[in-house]
Amino acid sequence: MLLDRPTDCLSIRRFPERNKVPDFSTFSSLLRITAKYEMPTIRSQMLEAVRDAYPETFGGLSPSKSLGERVFGGRNPHPNEVLNLFIQQGLTSALPMAYYMAARMGPSSLIGSHLPRNVTLSTEILQSAIKGLMALHRVEWNETHRLIFGPKGSHPCSTLDCPSRTPASTAALEAYQKAFDHIVGSSQSGTKVLGVPEFYEDCGSDRRCVGPGICSSCVERWESGHAELRKKVWAMLPSAFGLVSSNVV
Numbered sequence: 001m002l003l004d005r006p007t008d009c010l011s012i013r014r015f016p017e018r019n020k021v022p023d024f025s026t027f028s029s030l031l032r033i034t035a036k037y038e039m040p041t042i043r044s045q046m047l048e049a050v051r052d053a054y055p056e057t058f059g060g061l062s063p064s065k066s067l068g069e070r071v072f073g074g075r076n077p078h079p080n081e082v083l084n085l086f087i088q089q090g091l092t093s094a095l096p097m098a099y100y101m102a103a104r105m106g107p108s109s110l111i112g113s114h115l116p117r118n119v120t121l122s123t124e125i126l127q128s129a130i131k132g133l134m135a136l137h138r139v140e141w142n143e144t145h146r147l148i149f150g151p152k153g154s155h156p157c158s159t160l161d162c163p164s165r166t167p168a169s170t171a172a173l174e175a176y177q178k179a180f181d182h183i184v185g186s187s188q189s190g191t192k193v194l195g196v197p198e199f200y201e202d203c204g205s206d207r208r209c210v211g212p213g214i215c216s217s218c219v220e221r222w223e224s225g226h227a228e229l230r231k232k233v234w235a236m237l238p239s240a241f242g243l244v245s246s247n248v249v
Contacts (some may be wrong), residue, residue: 024077027072035089050094055184061234082098082102083187110130128242129241132240134193140193143232145166148180148219153221157215159216160228164176175214179199
């Protein structure tokens with residue numbers, strides 16, 4: 001058995017360098033080495049380096065962080081590559097986010113003859129990814145429709161000329177449709193439900209709004225509602241993708 005020690009085969013005290021993750025090819029090779037030769041200290045350091053990019057809790061989904069495959073140095077690996085590695089290495093706490101990052105790009109990114117061999121998913125993994133994507137789609141579209149087109153409840157319009165005061169008007173429907181499309185994206189195949197949509201845009205007269213004059217109260221209601229939607233989706237990720245554990249092995 002190879003033990004961690006200052007003079008191990010990597011000849012380093014700490015790997016990877018703090019706040020710096022190597023390219024994915026290097027990372028995956030070294031992660032397999034740490035498992036094969038039982039190097040728990042270095043393995044722990046490597047997993048710590050990517051933990052923020054594949055968080056275990058909803059609080060880890062900070063927009064300022066490099067989430068998913070963007071954490072690796074060099075070119076961004078295909079999310080399927082990362083998912084395959086994490087499953088093979090038993091990194092179960094990272095799997096909900098890894099599955100989401102792969103599924104969010106849609107079926108064409110999960111399967112197809114155009115995909116190189118190293119990003120191909122097994123039948124079992126592919127089935128889990130597609131099933132999870134379909135579940136996320138249903139929640140994303142249904143909840144977003146309810147949020148945008150549903151009743152305002154205790155969030156009255158803050159300006160008299162807000163189109164949503166007359167929700168059946170052409171102006172209101174155009175603004176609502178724009179907000180809906182902004183949340184779910186132009187593509188109906190992928191998903192970005194865990195992303196944080198930016199609703200505001202400059203609409204003149206020192207105001208920021210969405211669509212033709214939608215007021216800040218309406219936008220705040222959408223922002224608050226989408227934050228709750230993100231929490232709901234995060235909580236359902238393990239069951240959506242058929243995962244039963246959230247502990248790193």
